[in-house]
Amino acid sequence: MPRWLPILLFAAVMTALPLIPGIPPFWIVLLDNIGLAALVAMGLVLLTGVGGLTSFGQAAFCGFGAYTTAYITTVYGISPWLALPASLVVAGIAAVLLGLMTVRLSGHYLPLGTIAWGIALYYLFSKLDFLGRNDGISRIPPLSIGSVEMFDPDTIYFVIWAMVLISAVLTMNLLDSRTGRAIRALRRGHVAAEAFGVQTARAKLLVFIYAAVLAGLSGWLYAHFQRNVNPTPFGPQAGIEYLFIAVVGGAGYVWGGVLGAAIVIILKEVLQGYLPLLFGGQGQLEIIVFGILLVVLLQLAPGGVWPWLANLVPLKFRRTVTRNAGGLPARERVGGSTAAPLLKVERARKQFGGVVAVNDVSFEVNAAEIVALIGPNGAGKSTTFNLITGILTTTGGRIEVHGKPVDNTPPQEVVKLGIARTFQHVKLVPDMTVLENVAIGAHLRGRSSAVASMLRFDRGDEAKLLAEAARQIERVGLGAEIDQLAGSLSLGQQRVVEIARALCADPELLLLDEPAAGLRHMEKQRLAALLRQLKDSGMSVLLVEHDMGFVMDLADRIVVLDFGTRIAEGTPDAIKTNPDVIKAYLGALA
Amino acid sequence: MNTTILLFLLQDGVTNGAIYALLGLALVLVFAVTRVILIPQGEFITFGALTYATLSAGGVPGTAQLALVMGLVAFGFELFSVRKSLHLAKVVRAALIYIAFPAVVLALATWLPAHKPGVAVNIALSLLIVAAIGLFLYRIAFQPLAHTSVLVLLIASVGCHLALQGFGLVFFGAEGLRGPPLSDVTLTAGPLLFTGQSLAVYGITLALMAALWLFFGFTRYGKALRATAVNRLGARLVGIRTSLSGQIAFLLASVIGAISGILIVPITTLYYDTGFLIGLKGFVAAIIGGLVSYPLTAVAAIVVGIVESFSSFYASNYKEVIVFTLILPVLVLRSLAAPAVEEEKD
Numbered sequence: 001m002p003r004w005l006p007i008l009l010f011a012a013v014m015t016a017l018p019l020i021p022g023i024p025p026f027w028i029v030l031l032d033n034i035g036l037a038a039l040v041a042m043g044l045v046l047l048t049g050v051g052g053l054t055s056f057g058q059a060a061f062c063g064f065g066a067y068t069t070a071y072i073t074t075v076y077g078i079s080p081w082l083a084l085p086a087s088l089v090v091a092g093i094a095a096v097l098l099g100l101m102t103v104r105l106s107g108h109y110l111p112l113g114t115i116a117w118g119i120a121l122y123y124l125f126s127k128l129d130f131l132g133r134n135d136g137i138s139r140i141p142p143l144s145i146g147s148v149e150m151f152d153p154d155t156i157y158f159v160i161w162a163m164v165l166i167s168a169v170l171t172m173n174l175l176d177s178r179t180g181r182a183i184r185a186l187r188r189g190h191v192a193a194e195a196f197g198v199q200t201a202r203a204k205l206l207v208f209i210y211a212a213v214l215a216g217l218s219g220w221l222y223a224h225f226q227r228n229v230n231p232t233p234f235g236p237q238a239g240i241e242y243l244f245i246a247v248v249g250g251a252g253y254v255w256g257g258v259l260g261a262a263i264v265i266i267l268k269e270v271l272q273g274y275l276p277l278l279f280g281g282q283g284q285l286e287i288i289v290f291g292i293l294l295v296v297l298l299q300l301a302p303g304g305v306w307p308w309l310a311n312l313v314p315l316k317f318r319r320t321v322t323r324n325a326g327g328l329p330a331r332e333r334v335g336g337s338t339a340a341p342l343l344k345v346e347r348a349r350k351q352f353g354g355v356v357a358v359n360d361v362s363f364e365v366n367a368a369e370i371v372a373l374i375g376p377n378g379a380g381k382s383t384t385f386n387l388i389t390g391i392l393t394t395t396g397g398r399i400e401v402h403g404k405p406v407d408n409t410p411p412q413e414v415v416k417l418g419i420a421r422t423f424q425h426v427k428l429v430p431d432m433t434v435l436e437n438v439a440i441g442a443h444l445r446g447r448s449s450a451v452a453s454m455l456r457f458d459r460g461d462e463a464k465l466l467a468e469a470a471r472q473i474e475r476v477g478l479g480a481e482i483d484q485l486a487g488s489l490s491l492g493q494q495r496v497v498e499i500a501r502a503l504c505a506d507p508e509l510l511l512l513d514e515p516a517a518g519l520r521h522m523e524k525q526r527l528a529a530l531l532r533q534l535k536d537s538g539m540s541v542l543l544v545e546h547d548m549g550f551v552m553d554l555a556d557r558i559v560v561l562d563f564g565t566r567i568a569e570g571t572p573d574a575i576k577t578n579p580d581v582i583k584a585y586l587g588a589l590a
Numbered sequence: 591m592n593t594t595i596l597l598f599l600l601q602d603g604v605t606n607g608a609i610y611a612l613l614g615l616a617l618v619l620v621f622a623v624t625r626v627i628l629i630p631q632g633e634f635i636t637f638g639a640l641t642y643a644t645l646s647a648g649g650v651p652g653t654a655q656l657a658l659v660m661g662l663v664a665f666g667f668e669l670f671s672v673r674k675s676l677h678l679a680k681v682v683r684a685a686l687i688y689i690a691f692p693a694v695v696l697a698l699a700t701w702l703p704a705h706k707p708g709v710a711v712n713i714a715l716s717l718l719i720v721a722a723i724g725l726f727l728y729r730i731a732f733q734p735l736a737h738t739s740v741l742v743l744l745i746a747s748v749g750c751h752l753a754l755q756g757f758g759l760v761f762f763g764a765e766g767l768r769g770p771p772l773s774d775v776t777l778t779a780g781p782l783l784f785t786g787q788s789l790a791v792y793g794i795t796l797a798l799m800a801a802l803w804l805f806f807g808f809t810r811y812g813k814a815l816r817a818t819a820v821n822r823l824g825a826r827l828v829g830i831r832t833s834l835s836g837q838i839a840f841l842l843a844s845v846i847g848a849i850s851g852i853l854i855v856p857i858t859t860l861y862y863d864t865g866f867l868i869g870l871k872g873f874v875a876a877i878i879g880g881l882v883s884y885p886l887t888a889v890a891a892i893v894v895g896i897v898e899s900f901s902s903f904y905a906s907n908y909k910e911v912i913v914f915t916l917i918l919p920v921l922v923l924r925s926l927a928a929p930a931v932e933e934e935k936d
Contacts, residue, residue, distance in 0.1 A: 054741050101922050111744060112627065112877045113921045119870065120914035127907045240748050247745045288760070291753030295731045298746050302738050 007169065014161050018154055029153045030269060032225060034261045035160035039218035041245045041257030042167055043211030048243065049251030050175065051207040052187030053103060054111040056239045057118035061212040063125055063234030064091040065219025070137040070229045071130070080143050080224050084217075091216025092209050099208040104201060118239045126231035136230030143224045156225050163221065164258065167214055170454040171254050174210075177453030177462060178446040181436055183207055185429050192427035194411045195389055196420070196505055197444035206450060215242075248297060250304025252431075259306050267293070328445045328468045331418060331506040340403030341366050342509055342540050343388065343419075348407070349396035350383055350564075357383045359564040360397060365509060370531060370541045372551045374575075375561035376584060381544040382424050384561070385511055388542075389421050390414040401509075416444060418508035422498035422515060424544070430487025434478060434497055437486045439469040441504030472500040477526055492518035496527070503534075510534065512543040516550050528554050552576065560584070594781045599899045605788045605857075607895020608795040609850045613872025614887040615802065616843040618879060622819035623839040625740050626732055629747045631847050631872065632865030633754035634720055638848025639855035640762045640862070642716040643769035645703055652761030653719050654692075654699035660726035661692040667730055688729075692722045709772060717848050724844020725837055727754075732840075733833050751866070758862035766859035769852065791853050798846065799888065811838060871898070871913060878920045 018028055040058050048054050068090040069083040102113045126134050143150045143159060150156040174180050182203045185193040190200040223229050232238075241264070249260020271286035301308050343365040350358040358380040365371045373381050386392040388399055390411040399407040401417045420441065428437045446465045448458030473482050476496050481489060486497060495515055502510055512531075516524050524547070531541055531554060545551050551558065552572040560568040560575060562584040568575060575581055613631060620628040641651040665688035672680055695718050702711065731750050735743055773786030806812040817825040818835040826832055847869075854860065854868070875894050879887030894913060901912040 048741065054744070101918055105921060109877065109921065111741075112873060113917060115870070116874060116877065116914045116917040120911050123908070123910040123914070127911065244745050244748060247741070251741070285756065285760075288753045288756035291749040291751070291756065294749030294752070295746050298738075298742055298749070299734050302735070302742050 007165070011165055014165070015158075018157055025153065028157055030265060032153050032157055032160055034258075034265050035157075035164045036218050036222055036225070037242065037245055037261035037265060038164050038258040039167055039221070040215045040242045041249065041261050042164075042171055042254060043214035044242060044246040045249075045251060045254055045257045046171060046175070046183070047207050047211040048246060049253065049256070050187065051183050051204065053204060053208065054243070055114040055208075055211070056111055056236065056243055057098070057114035057121070058211065058215045058242045059234045059236070059238035060118050060121040061091045061094060061215035062219035062222065062238075063121065063229075063231070064094050064212075065216030066223040066229045066234070067125065067131055067137070067219075068216075069220045070140050070223045073141050074137055074139060080141060080220075084220055087220040088213050088216050091212045091219070095209040095212030096205070099205045099212075103204040103208050115236065115239075119236045122231055122235040125234060132230075134231060136228060138228035140223050140227045140229070142227060150224075153225070156221070160221055160225070163217060167217070168254055168258070173456055174450060174454045175254070177450075177458055178439075178443060178448055178465060179203070179206070179450040179453050181432070181440050182443060184432055184436075185440055188429050189427065191391060191411075192423065193440065193443075195391070195415060196441050196501070197412045197415045198440070199412060210450075244294060248294070248304055250306030250308075253304070253306045253310075256304050256306035259309070260304065263305060328442060328464045328506075331416075331445060333418070333508075340400065342369075342402065343542070344400040344403075345384070345388065345397075346400070347397035348384065348387055348394055348399055350380075350387055350392060351395045356564050358387060361561065361564070361566045362397075363559045363566065363569060365540050365542050367508070367540055368535055368538050369556050370535055370543070370554055372555035372558045373542060373544045373561065374546075374548075374551060374558060378563070379561040380564040381561055382513055383564075385421060385513055385542075385544065388414070389419060389511065415505055415507075418506070419511060420502035420505040420507035420509075421511035422495065422502055422513055424513040426491065426494045426498060428486040428494055428497060428501075431485060433483050434473060434486055434489070434500075435466060435469055435482050437497060438473055438500045438504055439465050441472070441501035442468050442506075445504075445506065469500075469504055472503045473497075475503065476500045476530060490518070492520065492523060495519070496523075499527075499530075507539065509540045509542060512541060512545075514544055514546065516545055516547050524550055595903070597780075597782055599903055600896060601782060601784075601788070603896030603899035604892060605791050605895070606898060607892035608791050609853060609868070610872045610875050610894050611888040611891030612795055612798060612846050612850050613869055614875035614879060614891045615799070615884055616846040617869075617872055617876040618884060618887055619802075619815075620839045620843045621876075623815050624728075624732060624736070624743075624836045626743045626747055627740070628843055629744075629751040629866075629869070630727065630754050631843060632867070632869030633751060633758060634724060634844045634847025634865070635851040635854070635868055636758055636762075636860055636862055636865035637723065637754070637851070638716055638720045639769065639851030639860045639865075640758070640767050641719055641848075642712055642852045643767035643855055643860075644762065645699070645712040645715060646709070646770050647767075648703045648706070650700050650703060651716075651719065652757070653723065654696040656757055656761070657692040657719050657722040657726065658689075658696050660723060660730060661688040664688045664726040664729040667734070688726065692726075695719055695722060709770060713772075713852055716852060717845055720844050720848035721841055723754075724840045724847075727844075728837050728840035733836060736833065736836065755863055755866070758865075762862050764862065766861040766864075767855070768859050769855040771856035772853075787853075787856050794849065794853060798849065799884075802842075802884070815839060867910075874913065874917055877917055 017023065017031065040062060044055065044058055065087040068087040069080060072078050072083050072086060073080055098117055102110055105113055125131055131137065143156060148155065150159065175184065182193060182198040185198065186200060186203060193200055222233070245260040245264045246257055247260070248263055249258070250256030268286065268290060271289050275285045275289060341364040345364070346362050347360040348358055349356070349360050361380070361384060363371070373384065375381055383392065387394050387407065390406065390409050390413065394407040397407070398405055401419060404417070406414055406417060442465050445468070446461050448461045452458045470482060473479055476499055478493060478496055478500065481493065486494060489497065495518060499512065499515060516527060519527060528550060535541065555572055558570065558572055558575045559566060560581050567580045567584060568578045570578070617628055617631060620626055637653050641653045644651040665684055668684045668688060669681070695715070699715055699719065702715065727750060731746055732743065735746055771785070771787045772790045775786035777784040777789070806816055814825070814830045815835050815838060817828070817830055818832050822832050825835070851860065851865070871894055872891065875891035876887050878890035894916065897916060898909060898913050902909045905912065
């Protein structure tokens with residue numbers, strides 16, 4: 001089933017709804033409100049559900065959109081359509097300023113920070129003279145197309161829902177692209193994405209702006225729908241409500257935002273309409289019931305309603321990868337002609353406070369060579385990897401790639417030099433497929449921008465990226481698992497997926513952190529064969545591994561670390577008989 | 591500006607700041623132990639204040655009934671969760687905590703006001719009622735969600751805030767209430783006038799902080815709470831019941847909230863929805879303290895109080911804007927100092 005078919009069906013139903021004879025006008029008003037809320041919630045889906053950035057402040061961005069158009073259409077008499085770009089730009093600029101301050105915050109600081117500026121902006125709207133203080137701005141002109149002025153809820157309905165559908169399609173396009181995969185990787189931490197060249201801070205700012213612009217669009221529609229604006233709908237309560245619309249619907253799903261808006265708005269309407277009849281008109285009963293229902297819903301379905309519904313309808317959209325999509329351009333080789341070794345670590349040092357994790361370690365890796373880094377637990381092997389790939393900064397010493405110093409360059413730059421890695425603790429995005437996870441490895445080899453992806457101008461580029469990812473998955477022998485969710489694979493298979501992801505970066509040096517851990521005997525042999533084949537094709541491998549049989553068979557050279565210090569270096573045979581190494585592993589008496 | 595105004599503003603700011611400090615401490619405590627960002631803290635404030643005011647005026651507060659109803663629901667939750675290993679001892683214990691306790695409190699709250707009890711009795715009764723609500727709220731709303739993400743807990747927290755605020759309107763009406771001051775003493779020191787109430791604010795804040803310090807530093811339960819805050823799984827492995835830690839945290843937070851409310855209500859009129867904003871200012875302090883540091887939170891709260899009192903004097907229109915914008919420079923500093931390696935969060 002093609003993926004556009006349900007959307008087209010939905011569009012047809014939404015177009016037909018108001019044309020049904022005898023439909024109460026009040027329903028149309030409700031649908032208008034649902035559409036307005038769905039736009040904001042859709043932004044939140046991207047920001048919170050997909051990107052992992054919780055914001056309570058989206059109502060404030062609606063406010064920017066609404067007040068901008070209200071001010072310029074009433075003061076300068078400009079057409080609302082001309083005010084639309086202004087509304088979006090103002091919301092976007094506000095998002096850039098607030099986003100620069102807040103998106104780098106992690107965990108709980110971000111939601112709390114957004115509550116704070118959400119409230120501050122609400123009070124600002126209600127105190128500024130030119131925005132009409134608490135009274136707001138009224139007599140805003142309606143939208144009009146030609147001579148049709150959209151005074152009533154029936155006509156603006158079509159504009160609102162057209163905007164909702166367009167936004168939904170653009171959002172889904174964005175998520176299903178190179179940029180989208182980078183955004184979807186954000187929620188699981190930065191390290192893995194950055195190791196493949198994703199500028200995570202920029203990606204976060206991008207979704208923050210995108211969500212704000214959608215909220216600004218909703219605000220613009222709201223201003224011309226209500227034809228007056230005041231601060232109340234842009235306050236902290238509204239911000240909170242948008243967030244739980246997204247959570248109720250299913251914060252990870254674009255259509256969850258629309259569904260959540262429908263559920264929450266209809267529920268509020270029903271509660272407001274019927275509760276006073278049941279209990280007499282005392283107090284704000286609907287708020288009480290609403291709050292309680294929310295807690296009950298979270299206890300029953302913490303993931304939201306949409307994924308639960310989607311499970312009931314077993315529709316599968318299979319992605320087809322065009323195998324002959326043509327090759328990606330190879331990564332730009334840096335200084336391959338120089339005589340310098342591929343990787344040179346010279347007296348590298350890392351201290352954490354008083355602890356010296358890596359103590360003046362030196363070694364080299366040449367082209368087409370497999371070097372193993374071994375040592376007891378806590379010897380500093382993974383820390384050395386982190387120093388080479390720029391995740392940690394060195395305290396002293398030099399690390400060079402092709403004679404170029406790379407110590408203290410960010411991970412995104414290191415991968416450009418042809419160094420790709422896997423992680424000791426697997427860092428995949430569990431709710432993305434193997435194919436999508438591996439495609440993140442080729443992030444730097446794609447070109448398409450976020451805007452191009454939204455408009456689907458990225459399909460050629462995207463097909464090449466996915467074809468490359470599929471090729472690498474075949475190469476590591478996981479072709480059968482290509483459409484599985486990464487989280488459903490065994491730990492050993494996940495490690496192999498990480499290798500495929502690293503290969504996608506077209507590396508010259510592959511850094512593997514315990515690749516054989518969790519693999520069965522046959523799988524280990526297949527992995528060893530793959531690494532030899534990579535070496536034969538000119539690639540170098542630096543690996544950390546505890547399985548001595550695996551290492552001794554495979555490595556050309558072995559570097560032994562103990563307590564952060566290099567205690568030996570040599571061929572496998574020399575290392576096996578080295579007394580210092582035996583002492584480090586088995587103790588002095590052995 | 592003359593010195594008198596300056597001193598007056600400072601005094602006013604410190605008095606408010608002391609209350610924000612209490613709230614900030616409670617928020618930090620609850621967040622650290624349960625990962626819940628306690629938005630209903632505002633309701634604990636208003637419930638404490640308005641229950642006290644209602645009792646003082648000779649009325650029966652609806653919160654006492656709410657406590658009993660929540661107790662019954664919590665009892666049902668408790669029975670359901672232990673249904674696989676139902677012992678008589680467990681049932682009796684649960685019945686005592688969840689039914690007998692709020693029932694006795696309700697009986698007292700119904701019978702006592704007609705007999706004009708003293709301020710102390712009213713305060714004790716208000717604290718008991720709000721403590722019961724806080725404890726049961728955790729059992730009903732948050733304990734079943736304890737394993738979920740911070741975001742889900744946050745939304746649940748918002749749901750509780752909405753429901754409790756709605757109950758506040760039902761119980762206390764839309765008109766605000768004021769309560770009798772704790773003491774009528776006044777002291778003068780130079781140009782400054784200290785009312786008994788503001789002295790009580792300082793005294794009780796300091797006493798509570800000292801008590802919390804002793805509790806966390808020197809008692810088994812306090813240490814269990816700290817252990818839960820650092821590592822939930824580790825705490826469970828060494829035999830700490832993390833749900834008990836959560837209950838204690840909510841109990842403390844609700845009592846602290848109620849005390850703050852009772853301290854404020856003789857100074858300003860409180861409405862059913864005032865607590866939210868007061869609680870949020872405690873938040874500002876807690877965020878500045880990074881949600882981890884108690885002393886930093888206390889200092890930040892005093893700063894928030896002083897900034898608020900000065901901005902209400904110079905730019906009263908923009909008072910709230912200024913107070914909540916105070917967070918932004920702090921956030922910027924924190925984001926600049928953010929650690930380079932960030933482990934993934936689940």
